[in-house]
Amino acid sequence: MTKDFLAVSDLSVYEFHRVLDLALEVKAKPRRYRNALEGKVLAMIFEKPSLRTRMTFEVGMLQLGGEAVYLSPSDIQMGKRETPADIAHNLERWTDGIMIRTFAHSIAVELAAAARIPVINALTDLLHPCQALADFLTLKEKKGGLSALKLAYIGDGNNVCHSLINAAARAGTRMAVATPKGYEPSAEIVERAREEGRETGFAVDVVRDPAEAVSGADAVYTDVWASMGQESEKQKRARLFARYRVTAALMAKAKPGAVFMHCLPAHRGEEVTAEVLDSPASVVFDQAENRLHAQKAIMLILMGKTK
Numbered sequence: 001m002t003k004d005f006l007a008v009s010d011l012s013v014y015e016f017h018r019v020l021d022l023a024l025e026v027k028a029k030p031r032r033y034r035n036a037l038e039g040k041v042l043a044m045i046f047e048k049p050s051l052r053t054r055m056t057f058e059v060g061m062l063q064l065g066g067e068a069v070y071l072s073p074s075d076i077q078m079g080k081r082e083t084p085a086d087i088a089h090n091l092e093r094w095t096d097g098i099m100i101r102t103f104a105h106s107i108a109v110e111l112a113a114a115a116r117i118p119v120i121n122a123l124t125d126l127l128h129p130c131q132a133l134a135d136f137l138t139l140k141e142k143k144g145g146l147s148a149l150k151l152a153y154i155g156d157g158n159n160v161c162h163s164l165i166n167a168a169a170r171a172g173t174r175m176a177v178a179t180p181k182g183y184e185p186s187a188e189i190v191e192r193a194r195e196e197g198r199e200t201g202f203a204v205d206v207v208r209d210p211a212e213a214v215s216g217a218d219a220v221y222t223d224v225w226a227s228m229g230q231e232s233e234k235q236k237r238a239r240l241f242a243r244y245r246v247t248a249a250l251m252a253k254a255k256p257g258a259v260f261m262h263c264l265p266a267h268r269g270e271e272v273t274a275e276v277l278d279s280p281a282s283v284v285f286d287q288a289e290n291r292l293h294a295q296k297a298i299m300l301i302l303m304g305k306t307k
Contacts, residue, residue: 004112005298006121008129008166013200016170023137023297030063037066037304040096045071047102052264053122056291057099064296088115097303103229118302125159131263132163133294136171138287142259143218147172147201152217154178154210155244155271157185160223160263165189165204169197175204178213180240210244217254221261222246222271246272251281259283
């Protein structure tokens with residue numbers, strides 16, 4: 001594995017499965033790893049707020065015997081008070097790893113290029129790799145072998161969608177993405193994933209019709225229609241995405257026993273109905289829990305020992 005974890009596409013197929021297997025082991029045998037990062041400190045840079053990201057990284061470090069230091073936007077003011085490179089050169093003198101949740105993906109790339117210590121991408125506008133690992137960990141727990149599955153993604157072709165595509169290419173999971181015209185996932189990411197997923201059996205179709213995407217799916221995934229930084233587009237997106245709401249009727253078109261997935265926070269009545277979100281098919285809180293275990297695996301590999 002490379003020094004940093006900025007994208008699921010950083011991982012080989014072997015490394016991808018190694019992370020999931022380690023996450024399952026850490027989840028099943030937490031006491032074995034309770035001192036694995038003893039004396040280690042993780043700097044957590046937040047330019048975007050998050051309940052799940054802060055809690056799972058901070059709790060993860062504590063459970064592994066280390067510590068985490070939260071740095072808010074006002075603490076750093078990246079790009080205003082100091083460049084990402086200068087921040088990296090400071091943090092590498094005091095800490096053992098950096099987690100960053102920011103806007104432009106280039107900021108995370110610049111930080112990682114300058115830092116001598118590992119940098120973990122906890123979200124950028126382009127990618128959300130830690131979420132995708134947690135999602136595929138959840139699918140593995142719920143459905144078993146990943147290569148036999150179909151995952152339908154309904155809604156905005158955003159950072160979550162991009163990382164799911166990258167993960168599916170390594171898992172050999174088939175994907176269908178249904179999104180309005182102009183809101184498709186990056187063509188570059190889709191084509192690269194198709195190339196990288198040739199040996200695993202991965203395939204992805206980008207369509208307009210949610211029912212077509214959901215047909216035969218083992219899991220149906222959606223996300224908010226307007227992400228942080230897109231608040232000015234909320235009303236426009238609400239009109240365009242109205243037919244992409246995940247309802248019980250849409251879930252009924254998936255394979256029997258299909259699960260519903262969402263990275264949270266969810267807006268009941270917008271991208272998903274409360275009936276679906278709160279149904280027995282929903283595994284959204286399992287996904288949230290698995291952020292902890294997937295990220296512990298990443299931190300163990302990058303910052304410590306895995307045995």
